[in-house]
Amino acid sequence: MSTKDDESNSSSQEEDEPLYCTFAATGCHAALQDIYVCHNCSQTKQDDGQTKRDDGHEDESTALCICQSCAETCHAGHEGLQYIGLGPSYCDCGATNFDKPLACCQCNLIQESKKMASNLGIPSDGMRPHIPVTSTDGSAFIQDVFCIDRISDDVHICNKMVEQAIELVKHTRDTHWLDETLMENEESSPLCELERLAWLVYCQHAKYYNLPIEHEGLNKSGAEWWVQVKPVSMPNDLDSPSTNEDTNRFENTTTTTSLKNGVEAVDLHYDKDEDLAETFGLGFFPSLSTVTYLTPSENASPTVVFQRTYDQRDDEVIDEMLLSHPRRGKHLVFDGRLLHGAPAHHALRPLASGKQENDNQEQQQVRVTFLVNIWLTGRPSGVKPLSKDIRQLVKQSSKDSASAELVADHVVFDKRCVESIDMIDEEQLDPAIRGRIELPFVSKGATWVDDQEEGGGILLVTFPPPEHQSDTIRVKFGNGLQAYLDYEDTSEESEEDNEQDRKDNFSLEYV
Secondary structure, three states, rough: OOOOOOOOOOOOOOOOOOOOHHHHHOOOEEEEEEEEEEEEEEEEEEEOOOOEEEEOOOOEEEEEEEOOOHOOOOOOOOOOOEEEOOOOOOHHHHHHHHHOOOOOOOOOOOHHHHHHHHHHHOOOOOOOOOOOOOOOOOOOEEEEEEHHHHHHHHHHHHHHHHHHHHHHHHHOOOOOOOOOHHOOOOOOOOOOOHHHHHHHHHHHHEEEHOOOOOOOOOOOEEEEEEEEEEEEOHHHHHHOOOHHHHHHHHHOOOOOOOOOOOOOOEEEEOOOHHHHHHHHEEEEOEEEEEEEEEOOOOOOOEEEEEEEOOOOOOOEEOOOEEEEEOOOEEEEEEOOOEEEEOOHHHHHHHOOOOOOOOOOOHOOOOOEEEEEEEEOOOOOOOOOOOHHHHHHHHHHHHOOOOOOOOOOHHHHHEEEEOOOEOOHHHHHHHHOOOEEEEEEOOOOOOOOOOOOOOOOOOOOOOOOOOOOOOOEEEEEEOOOOOOEEOOOOOOOOHHHHHHHHHHHHHHHOOO
């Protein structure tokens, strides 16, 4: 997602940060990035259909399509330099200089860029492009819900996984990799229960969606997995720290015991290869993203998935959102390109007369989720298998060591229906939800989510969901009710202008 205009291009990297040509990471595969065109430098078609660099502006020549780093270095000062926008592309500057430097504006970055790409484990011919997955029902995007029977029905297995998740976040917040190679070595190095679940999720969806799995080389398909352990607040807890002694067990898993909005939130974001985004400014995304809920957490934030991808224009409205409330053993899978998160806003949480699950209060005070991203294009940069030392600590954390283990042949993913709710006419909405709410993106300055020069970050503005009893709903917005992106304005004038709006929506904020 781009927030630039043609003139500002304000997301340039700091002067002391190295710049890398993206061709070293993409090769001739188009990838999401900022696109520039240099009309001073061009490629001219030859008789054999290939192109070569040229200084002139001949009739059959085409301008070079280049990355931001090359625009700021190799082509700096060129009058014909133009910012196009965000989209799929590869850098012609690096491509034409990769193995055969030419006279015109040689790429000054490509050698160091190749070294960095190699350090990140990127194949010499570049990362493979994103592989989309086709839904089984003809929908534009996969958004399916399953129930994993062994987790929902066997409290001992589920408690073991919760204990392992809590232990894991004490030692690392990183994501971890799993593929066939590691699974083949399990007899000599037994995995923890979390790793077994990650592989079950991977195998389930590889079969269910008939995924084109790559079994060899650096582009070997696999699963990136991690856990999240978040405190759960009630509406009246927002302005005071938690005093419930039942949460003491989880204090070491959070950065603070305060339960104000933000601590428990997973703000809206796109899953991506974080190292490639940070180092090269590139967008590589998993084919599928999944969430498995390990605690019931009746009052916890739901997962929210919006039908919006990274390459849509900022002014495009959003017609649908999916809300998934935590239920033990529930498993959500969706297209890895979609915008999603678990915002802390309490207007997203209530369930109408929702039936409380019969679980201990300790687990009601924490939201534990298990996340798996399925990558068909190879391991994300910098993501490694769980270390043996941490794996051993995680395995030893289970109090019920005699409980059963997850065995693939004994685990069933049961497909569940998703209730669809239409919000067509604002006048027909319940008065309690007629005010829009604002949901923040993951952080200010995040990749493709740039801040305004004198303001806040980007917000997603939407109506909250209507009253519902299902634990998963798909909300379809009518014309004029769609969600949209907006900038957070923190100026003094804006604060005064919006004071009355905040008063009007006060009840909505704390429902």
